[in-house]
Amino acid sequence: MSEGSDPIELGDLSDLDDGEMREFEDIGREGIVVCRVEGELYALTDNCSHADTPLSEGRLRGYSLTCPLHGASFDVRDGSHSGPPAWEGVACHRVSESDGVAVVELAGRDDSGGDEPDAGRLRTR
Ligand code: FES
Known part of the structure; x- marks a missing residue:
């Protein structure tokens, strides 16, 4: 598995x-959406797993990002x-901030590698 x-x-x-x-549409295969919640940055692939819709067009409430x-x-x-x-x-994806610059490390399937299509995607059902 990719690190x-x-x-x-x-x-x-x-x-x-x-x-x-x-949104950062040029990062990863499908773009990413970066959210700030309670001071911390979080990043998800900007594509709903249901039917290919940008999550960045949805609504963020607390830690929950709802697909539009x-x-x-x-x-x-x-x-x-x-x-x-x-x-x-x-x-x-892991996001960090230091000296005023935010940095993302893409997980699994959005990395440049291509032979692990589901790596980094959390299966919850
Ligand atoms: S595209 Fe259907 S819930 Fe997101």
Whole structure:
């Protein structure tokens, strides 16, 4: 299993307030959405596991990111889903901030490697 990718700089996200999210469509295969909750940054693959919809167009409440299309929700802390219509979670990526620069390390399936299609995606059902 892949241990993740080389760190990718996201820039200064100090303007991203609690409860806000930002998409980075050029990172990973499907883009990522970075969320700030209670001061911490979290990143998920920006693609609902149900039917290929950007989660960044959904709604963030607490740690729960809800898909705009059919309402599946995902925990930004680990990518797990709360139930149908999604049947699995989405990939969760490690984000860190230091000296005003946020950095993401892509997990598994969004890394440049390609032979482990489900690595990094948390199966919760
Ligand atoms: S596309 Fe996200 S719940 Fe259906």
